[in-house]
Amino acid sequence: MGGGKNKPELIVDGKRTDGRAFDELRPIKIEAGVLKNAEGSAYLEWGNNKVLAAVYGPKEAQPKHIADPDRAIIKCRYQMAPFSSLEEHNRSGPNRRAIEISKVTKEVFENVILLDNFPGSEIDIFVEVLQSDGGTRAAGITAAAVAVASSGIPMRDIPYAVSAGKAGDQIILDLNKIEDNYSDADMPVAIAPRNNDILLLQMDGSLSKEQVSKAMEMIQKAGETVTKLQRDALEARYR
């Protein structure tokens, strides 16, 4: 989200900057089981985003004092590679943004993984963004969901995440980097498709009640496509 004098036109002649329709997703490609050493892994390309996700565990929680006697804990690390974007991401260690996204990703999976089965243990989820072009938290969650499913860790559902936003008066789906930076609102949402449970809902900017409803509608419709791609990626390993 940004403004000022240099704000680019996000919608020209009824089309978006990259020529997409308002409710059109960028091309998505998912591959499951790409890392041999991980229990589960996935590689995802979402437009120009390239994300690698890996899952390890369940294993004994370390250090001991963080273990929960009733359930497993999830450790999640979202990180952008230093070369992933045009902007600077080359500081060592996680920054404020990465810590936040790690936290929300962890909370998404705390609601779908059956943690009660493994008391005192931990499950590690790693999301590495190799190339970024807006909407990497949605891409990260979608990739991590495939990675968890391919690891055999029991889960209630395979969640997906898509973002929607507002450019001018128009609600747009799946914002890219420019739209992300200069739109009037950005709302990433993660959903467990079986019951349409909302696992994550964040928002930058402002949307009216009707606009939120419309955005949710678009996200759920796009979710059908994303879910299908996730399923295809998982099933492709066993064909």
Add this chain to the structure above:
Amino acid sequence: MRIILPGDKISDNPVRMENAIVENGKTYATVMGMLDDEHGSFIPLESVWYPRQGDFVIGIVENSKNNVHTVQLDSPFRGLILPPPRPRFGRGRDDRFGGRPQREERQEILRVGDVVSCFVKDVKREADQIILILERPRRLFGGKLVEVRPSKIPRVIGKASTMLKQLEDGTKCTILVGLNGIVWMKGENVPLAQKAINKIQEEAHISGLTERVTELLASQNGGS
């Protein structure tokens, strides 16, 4: 047979089965697997080992203190080998005048780093975690450990141990398969055994596995 993913409905009725949950009176899968609609059986393609009483496991002694051995089982749960109970009366009684434990109660001497095979005697919930009480420890000398995904273990063993027997005969190795996903092998052709086990892991879901493994073993044994 069709592939089922986590969250897919297995049945409209509540069915108590492994790797599934019941929500609102319906049964849903929690892992990827193959569902046989006719028989209602659900075989996981990927799963995590969950310990049960009587499971045969292989692990590495991690710690040894006061005759209690901690065993690393490559799982979130830690295994414990407790010292055998001391007889109070009779020949094996424990006193300071030369009483020795009776033969069946004598335990292997284990040191840190030893590879052991055991059976799960009990799955106990301790204050902060689940602990597996192990029994009948047997120290394994030499050999090689290979990790196998726990969901593929039944295929490595085969129906009535046919696959395991075939592997042992074809490679002239002794192979012990721990349900926790650790396989121990020792013998003449360990690399071949490892190759065959990797093949089983990769192709476990494709039918005709036994024939392909037979072929592999025959071709590597000089066509014999």
